[in-house]
Amino acid sequence: MLLNFKEIKTNLVRDRYLYLLLIPFLAWYIIFAYKPMYGLQIAFKDFSVYKGIEASPWVGFEHFESFFKSPYFWRLLKNTVLLSLYQLLFAFPVPIILALLFNELKNGVFKSTVQTFTYLPHFISVVVVAGIVTNFLAPSNGIINILIEMMGGEKQYFLTNPDYFRTIFIGSMDIWKEAGFGTIIYIAALSGVNPALYEAAVIDGANKWKQMWHITLPAIIPTIAIMLVMKVGSMLEVGYEAIILLYQPATYEAADVINTYVYRSGLQDARYDLATAVGLFNAVVGFILVVFANKMSKKLTDTGLW
Amino acid sequence: MKKTRGEKLFYIFNCVFLGSIALLALYPFVYVLSASISSSDAVVTGKVILLPKDINFDSYAKVLSEKGIWIAYLNTFYYTIFGVMANLILTICGAYALSKKRIVGRTAISFFIALTMWFQPGMIPMYLNFRDLNMLDSRFTIVIGFAITTFYVFLMRTFFQGIPEELEEAAKVDGANDLTILWKVYLPLSKAALVTIGLFYAVHRWNGYFWTMILLSDESKVPLQVLLKKLIVEMNVNDEMGNMALYSKETIIYATIIISIIPIVAAYPFIQKYFVKGTMIGSVKG
Numbered sequence: 001m002l003l004n005f006k007e008i009k010t011n012l013v014r015d016r017y018l019y020l021l022l023i024p025f026l027a028w029y030i031i032f033a034y035k036p037m038y039g040l041q042i043a044f045k046d047f048s049v050y051k052g053i054e055a056s057p058w059v060g061f062e063h064f065e066s067f068f069k070s071p072y073f074w075r076l077l078k079n080t081v082l083l084s085l086y087q088l089l090f091a092f093p094v095p096i097i098l099a100l101l102f103n104e105l106k107n108g109v110f111k112s113t114v115q116t117f118t119y120l121p122h123f124i125s126v127v128v129v130a131g132i133v134t135n136f137l138a139p140s141n142g143i144i145n146i147l148i149e150m151m152g153g154e155k156q157y158f159l160t161n162p163d164y165f166r167t168i169f170i171g172s173m174d175i176w177k178e179a180g181f182g183t184i185i186y187i188a189a190l191s192g193v194n195p196a197l198y199e200a201a202v203i204d205g206a207n208k209w210k211q212m213w214h215i216t217l218p219a220i221i222p223t224i225a226i227m228l229v230m231k232v233g234s235m236l237e238v239g240y241e242a243i244i245l246l247y248q249p250a251t252y253e254a255a256d257v258i259n260t261y262v263y264r265s266g267l268q269d270a271r272y273d274l275a276t277a278v279g280l281f282n283a284v285v286g287f288i289l290v291v292f293a294n295k296m297s298k299k300l301t302d303t304g305l306w
Numbered sequence: 307m308k309k310t311r312g313e314k315l316f317y318i319f320n321c322v323f324l325g326s327i328a329l330l331a332l333y334p335f336v337y338v339l340s341a342s343i344s345s346s347d348a349v350v351t352g353k354v355i356l357l358p359k360d361i362n363f364d365s366y367a368k369v370l371s372e373k374g375i376w377i378a379y380l381n382t383f384y385y386t387i388f389g390v391m392a393n394l395i396l397t398i399c400g401a402y403a404l405s406k407k408r409i410v411g412r413t414a415i416s417f418f419i420a421l422t423m424w425f426q427p428g429m430i431p432m433y434l435n436f437r438d439l440n441m442l443d444s445r446f447t448i449v450i451g452f453a454i455t456t457f458y459v460f461l462m463r464t465f466f467q468g469i470p471e472e473l474e475e476a477a478k479v480d481g482a483n484d485l486t487i488l489w490k491v492y493l494p495l496s497k498a499a500l501v502t503i504g505l506f507y508a509v510h511r512w513n514g515y516f517w518t519m520i521l522l523s524d525e526s527k528v529p530l531q532v533l534l535k536k537l538i539v540e541m542n543v544n545d546e547m548g549n550m551a552l553y554s555k556e557t558i559i560y561a562t563i564i565i566s567i568i569p570i571v572a573a574y575p576f577i578q579k580y581f582v583k584g585t586m587i588g589s590v591k592g
Contacts, residue, residue: 008410017484018403025400026415028454032435033422039431039438053434098327104320116578117328120335123570125513127531128563131538132334135556143337146352180331181581188586208313233424241516245535259429266430267520279428287425306420 043277056273063277072261080257084235086166091174092231095182096224100216102183103190118180126173130245133172134159162254165247169255173242189223190216222303229297229305233290236282258282335571342366342560349556365561374525374533375562382529385448385518386511392453393507394500400454401462402488423456429520436521443523452517455510458503461584465499466492502584505577512570530566537562 012019038053043063045056067073098118105111121129136142137158145155158164193215201211240259247255258278266275290305298304309317340358341349343366348359369375403409404416441447469492477487493500515531522528538559 011408011410015406015408015484018406018409020485021399021488022403022409022415025396025403025454028396028450029419029422031439032432032451032454033419036427036431036435039434040427042431042434053438098324101320101324104317105324110321110325114324114328116575118331119578119581120571120574121331123509123513123574124567125515125531127513127515127535127538128567131534131559131563132338134538135559136334136337138556141350141352141556143352143355147355150352176331176334180327184582184585207310208316245538262429267433272430272434276428276430279430283426283428290424 040276040280042273043280045273047273047276049272059273063274064281067274067278067281072256075253076256076258076261079254080236080238080259083166083169083238083257086170087174087238088231088235091170091179092228094175094179096186096220098179099183099186099190099220100212102187103216115180115183118183120180121177122181124177126177126239126242126245129172129177130242133168133246137168159246160248160250162251165251165254169239169243169246173239173246185227186220186223189220193219221301225297225301225303226305229290229293232293233286233305235289236286338560338563342557342564344557346557349560365557366565369558369561369565375530375565377526378528378530378533379565381445381527382512382531384445385514385529386508388449389452389511390504390507392449393455393458393511394504396453397455397459397462397503398488398493398500401459402466402492404459405463405466419456419459433520442521443527444521445527447521448518451521452514455507458506462496462499462503465496469495498580498583502580505580506584509570534562534566 042053042056044058044060045053046059046062047053047056102111102115105114136144139145139155139157144158149155156164158168197215198211201215206214236258238257238259240257240263243255243257243260244263247260259282262275262279262282265271265278294304294306336356337354340356341354343361343363344354344358345360345362345364348354353359400419404412406412409415436442436447436451441451473491473495474487477491482490513531515529515535518529519532519535522532
């Protein structure tokens with residue numbers, strides 16, 4: 001032990017510059033990532049801005065209880081879970097399918113042009129996408145309603161109708177904006193497949209469909225698994241920064257999720273302690289989900305995040 | 307390899323299908339651009355569907371005559387330039403140190419920072435933390451408070467680990483210390499990776515709106531995205547007023563959108579390959 005200590009000391013001196021680099025780095029994590037974790041305790045306190053975190057009295061699980069009992073709880077939980085399930089069901093497979101189709105194209109101008117165009121929306125901010133969506137769907141003179149009317153249909157109040165919210169949100173923010181760029185990671189995995197495998201398959205008489213099923217798909221299963229674990233890990237986040245740009249009281253019924261509620265009650269109504277408790281609930285469930293998903297992925301496909 | 311008829315048919319269908327997808331991805335840009343240079347009348351009555359009608363630049367003149375947009379534009383450049391500098395410096399510091407196996411407590415530190423990816427305290431404790439630190443409404447907060455994205459630290463660390471150790475040993479023999487080695491050996495060899503990660507950070511910075519909206523209240527400090535958000539929300543609130551003046555809100559919003567995305571779209575053809583590469587480095591590591 002003593003010897004070990006001595007050894008560490010000489011190492012510290014020898015590698016002093018490396019540790020010097022670590023100081024600002026770790027200081028950042030302590031100040032901006034871990035200090036807020038210390039602040040999480042106000043979820044269990046009757047927090048007063050004037051008293052500060054330490055001096056505010058403990059109230060146990062009071063905020064959690066009032067959240068679970070509030071009429072919003074089930075609606076928020078349902079909306080959060082439904083929105084992420086729909087994202088998983090409708091948005092998650094799109095880049096995989098697109099990547100498989102891209103993979104069938106011959107390399108050339110057409111392929112690279114098509115890819116360039118589909119990646120582009122990823123680089124546009126959620127604010128701009130929300131701006132385009134609201135203007136395209138505007139009831140009186142949005143282009144979508146104009147087209148609907150041209151084809152003899154009736155104008156729709158898309159953005160005030162809760163029935164349309166999930167479709168609009170997932171369609172714009174998850175599919176239009178991200179599906180194209182999302183293909184890159186799968187294309188990378190596909191490019192690693194040994195071409196000899198396909199040649200051998202052709203000799204064995206396997207058609208395109210069989211090649212895809214037995215060679216291409218297995219090659220990207222680990223990537224799909226990793227992406228799935230990451231998706232499950234952020235399931236309860238559901239892109240609230242984008243939701244607050246597109247929802248309005250008329251659509252809260254379908255659009256209000258846990259994090260948008262945290263935003264409204266915490267940052268707009270300044271009920272910090274309650275909002276922290278709700279956020280903590282969200283974070284804990286999210287953490288359990290990612291650990292669980294990682295375990296499952298390791299068991300089923302031998303790949304995981306850690 | 308000879309192709310069967312079915313395969314040829316599939317190929318054609320695939321080209322048509324993916325071509326349509328690409329056009330669908332592109333269409334909103336074309337429409338927004340066309341509408342922004344059309345007359346309000348043509349836009350509001352639905353005459354603009356693909357190409358502009360009654361081409362004019364009134365909306366741009368109107369938008370660019372507002373002082374606010376210039377200030378917001380400069381702010382966005384400020385946050386992007388200084389923000390990315392802070393991002394890169396801190397990311398390099400951590401990633402380089404953690405790429406060396408001889409660092410004591412390397413696994414513990416990696417765990418300590420990885421945990422922040424999967425368990426986040428949430429927006430309220432973060433907001434209160436900034437307030438306790440007296441960092442509200444300051445440009446410095448935006449630059450420093452969001453200086454590290456843990457994922458990119460791991461990406462950069464993986465990259466540093468891929469550089470042969472022999473280079474480090476040779477430099478050591480020549481009497482160089484760790485800082486000199488990082489500066490003279492590792493960073494020059496990591497240019498491509500640094501550009502990639504810098505660009506990832508830059509897009510975050512350019513497009514970020516949520517925290518700047520929450521932390522900045524002084525209008526002279528807000529970036530473009532926050533201004534745009536206000537414009538879209540407030541103009542939609544005013545929608546029912548029905549003022550059909552010289553400028554419709556649509557053309558103004560579309561012109562502002564175009565102005566805000568021009569730098570990204572202009573740079574995009576040149577930077578695209580870095581994003582593709584960067585995503586691939588990430589995928590190899592997993």
